[in-house]
Amino acid sequence: EYVMVDGRTLDRSAAKVDIEDRGYQFGDGVYEVIRVYNGKMFTGMEHLKRLKESAEKIQMKLPYSPEELLARMEELILKNEVDTGTVYMQFTRGISPRNHVFPGENVATTFVAYTRKVPRPVEPMEKGVCAILDEDIRWLRCDIKSLNLLGNLLSKQRAAEANCFEAILHRGETVTEGSHSNISIVKDGVIITHQADNHILNGITRQKMLEICRNESIPFEERAFSLDELSSADEVFSSGTTVEVMPVVEVAGKPVGNGRPGSVTRQLQALFKAEIE
Ligand code: PDD
Known part of the structure; x- marks a missing residue:
């Protein structure tokens, strides 16, 4: 090699x-x-x-x-x-x-x-994954993809110990992103994801997803959302280079929506798949 x-x-x-x-x-x-x-x-x-x-x-x-x-x-x-x-x-x-x-x-x-x-994560993308919640203790330049990842590692390790795929990070009441992916929610058909500022890494997958939304007229908002909005969301998904569009069906031990990957997430997965083929 x-x-x-x-x-x-x-x-x-x-x-x-x-x-x-x-x-x-x-x-x-x-x-x-x-x-x-x-x-x-x-x-x-x-x-x-x-x-x-x-x-x-x-x-x-x-x-x-x-x-x-x-x-x-x-x-x-x-x-x-x-x-x-x-x-x-x-x-x-x-x-x-x-x-x-x-x-x-x-x-x-x-x-x-x-x-x-590395194969595509086909099975978890079908079934959905669980996530824990963790306070975002990282520095204030998360927009830089730097080698300093200890804050991310500590959160991801907690998730792994809880047999979960991702830790959803929040600064107080505000959800920022995941330990190694961006987080979006869906409420009444609208995708909501944190705006690209110093609190998150502006994921290339996230940007691709928003481009798809623009082309397909899928409504979205780039704004911070709260822990309350997260827990009452119809759908939650994680996005990133390795995880693609990953449905999150359980957060902090509670099911998201009906506990199965939602229709908007599935639609995005299909549109994303069409891009990579
Ligand atoms: N992680 N947010 C964080 C904190 C990340 O580490 C990543 C990617 C993303 C998604 O970005 P993108 O869509 O550009 O991959 C968001 C990479 C894959 C990693 O560290 O392994």
Whole structure:
């Protein structure tokens, strides 16, 4: 299996991380996860543009353009013969003696990318999944897809211990997103999902979904919604690169609607499937 390190393709066993890499020591870097369907990246350019934006938001300059990265990732997918899977890529602020202050411009970023063969989550998408609720204790720049994921991990771990798929995060009474996906509710046929601001990652899947809604005249609102609205919603679903459009049929031990995937969620799943085929 091949991986890419700083633009060179090598065998996974030959790839190494320096003990003073800033990603390793500080989580000082940004990342993306891109879906591969039928051997091709889905919304690859959108992900790579967001990667560039994330880097700019932490004052990091990437040594490649989104176009160059797209071409390199295409190479890696071909070499590893990935049909259905993911591409993971990350840039850190490079290797330098440990110091909270950024190293100078002369220190190169560290770039790592690899692929994985991952099937689509067909069964949970059919049946729906459960979620727990957890206070959103993360920082106030969740719009940056940074390597600092401890807040997300703590919530996802709690969900896993409760045999649930996702933790729905809330800041006080306001629902923000999931530990590793965006969260939407449906009330009286209208999709409601948190506006794209510093409290959430503006998911590429979320954006794709809203584009589908515009094209199909499915009504939606981008606004914060409360825990009360969540618990009285007709439908709840999670969206993300790995989870696609995932019905949430139970929240904090209580069924959502009739406890089965709802009609709007199913419609979105079908429309999304048509996009990726
Ligand atoms: N997670 N919100 C959070 C906190 C996420 O980590 C993700 C994605 C999303 C959905 O974004 P997108 O539709 O662009 O994948 C929302 C990735 C897949 C991960 O960390 O594995």
